[in-house]
Amino acid sequence: MNSSLAAGLFNLMARLPLVVLHRLGVVLGWVVYYLSGEYAARLRENLRCAYQNHPSADISKILKENIAETGKGVTELAWVWRRPLSEVLNRVSACHGLEHLQAAHLRGSGVIILTPHLGCFEVIATYVAAQMAMTCLYRSPKLTWLDEIMRNGRQRGNMSLARTDIGGVRTLLKALKRGEVIGLLPDQVPGNGEGEWAEFFGRPAYTMTLVGRLQEATGASILLSYGERLPNGRGYVIHIAPFEPTADMRFTRQINAALEQIIRTCPAQYLWSYNRYKIPAGVHPPGNGKS
Numbered sequence: 377m378n379s380s381l382a383a384g385l386f387n388l389m390a391r392l393p394l395v396v397l398h399r400l401g402v403v404l405g406w407v408v409y410y411l412s413g414e415y416a417a418r419l420r421e422n423l424r425c426a427y428q429n430h431p432s433a434d435i436s437k438i439l440k441e442n443i444a445e446t447g448k449g450v451t452e453l454a455w456v457w458r459r460p461l462s463e464v465l466n467r468v469s470a471c472h473g474l475e476h477l478q479a480a481h482l483r484g485s486g487v488i489i490l491t492p493h494l495g496c497f498e499v500i501a502t503y504v505a506a507q508m509a510m511t512c513l514y515r516s517p518k519l520t521w522l523d524e525i526m527r528n529g530r531q532r533g534n535m536s537l538a539r540t541d542i543g544g545v546r547t548l549l550k551a552l553k554r555g556e557v558i559g560l561l562p563d564q565v566p567g568n569g570e571g572e573w574a575e576f577f578g579r580p581a582y583t584m585t586l587v588g589r590l591q592e593a594t595g596a597s598i599l600l601s602y603g604e605r606l607p608n609g610r611g612y613v614i615h616i617a618p619f620e621p622t623a624d625m626r627f628t629r630q631i632n633a634a635l636e637q638i639i640r641t642c643p644a645q646y647l648w649s650y651n652r653y654k655i656p657a658g659v660h661p662p663g664n665g666k667s
Contacts (some may be wrong), residue, residue: 382521389451390458394467395609397451405447419443419649426577426648441644448605449496449647456498457529461506468503469606473599473616477557480597480618481508486552487597488590490562490619492635493647494602498530499612501559503603505535511551512559515540540567545586552594562587562631565651568658574628577636580662581652588627600634605645 389397409416420439427435456464480487489504491497504510512530514537516523531537536551538544538558548558563576566584574583591598598619603612615638621630639646655661 383525386454386458386525389454392455393609394452394455394611397455398448398605398609401448401451402444403447404450405443405445408447409443415649418651419446422577422648422650422652423643425579427643428578438643442646442648445605445645446647446649449645452496452605453498453529456496456502457525461502461532464499464502465506467611468499469611469613471503471614471616473601474614476599476616476618477504480599481555481557483597484555485595485597486555487557487599488552488587489557489559489599489601489616490587490631490635491559491601491603492563492639493561493650494639494642495605495645496603496612497561499603500601500614501530501535502532503614504557504559505533507534508557509534509536509551509554510557510559511536511538511548513538513540513544513548513561515564548590549593552590552596558590558596560584560587563635563650563652565654565656568656571656571659572626572628573662574626574632576632576652579653581632582654582656582659583628583632585628587631588621591621600638602638602642604642 409419419442423435423439423442427438477487489500491500501510501512512535514527514530516539517526527537538547551558562584564584565571565582566586570586571582571584573580575581576583587598590596598621599616600619601614601616603614605612617638619634621627
């Protein structure tokens with residue numbers, strides 16, 4: 377598929393009401409689940425390990441809800457990226473913890489917003505960048521036709537993108553030193569030399585160390601956030617909470633523990649199918665004293 381054709385398809389989908397796109401997403405979620413054995417197996421395994429001490433009926437309930445919510449997360453992208461910015465912002469019915477963002481921004485030392493693959497994480501950057509300058513770390517998708525659509529959809533308001541390379545890290549650092557806001561996906565698997573093994577839902581996961589390095593270099597405030605998807609296409613509620621690291625635990629483990637806590641508040645909307653526990657090329661497996 378070329379970029380022009382894909383853009384046209386996204387524009388057509390964006391004309392549909394959000395509730396219709398979410399209903400289509402439910403269908404898509406189940407179709408992908410039944411057609412992709414590897415995807416389905418990873419989803420079940422990640423969820424089972426995270427909730428191994430819970431009744432099987434509870435896990436089954438979360439699984440069914442998650443299949444539908446994951447599909448919604450795909451089909452809603454056309455709406456979030458291609459609808460008028462004002463309309464997207466109007467669908468954010470509440471932002472709990474906005475005062476934490478405003479207070480952190482006023483301190484002037486920069487703000488790092490960490491948003492896991494939970495709910496509609498795209499809408500958070502859109503919402504923040506409508507109010508203040510924000511730079512988000514950006515990894516080019518494997519589908520080349522999606523790259524331009526993704527960049528155009530995200531670079532609205534006061535939003536800038538920084539690629540996942542040394543130049544992108546410098547861009548993030550400069551933004552923080554200007555007292556601006558940056559955004560990262562802390563549960564995204566980093567490349568070799570950019571992370572360390574830290575427990576995540578009871579299993580070692582290669583976790584980015586970039587957050588700690590940026591915070592140490594700038595004294596930036598760290599916030600955790602996620603965009604809860606409301607039922608029946610009603611929109612989204614954004615949740616923001618401060619993160620205060622302590623000296624009694626490795627920074628990466630503290631980040632993962634904080635992520636676990638907020639994911640458990642809304643487990644059906646987490647991207648359990650993401651290959652969070654993969655071993656990146658060149659990285660030594662956990663347990664051998666190397667990372």
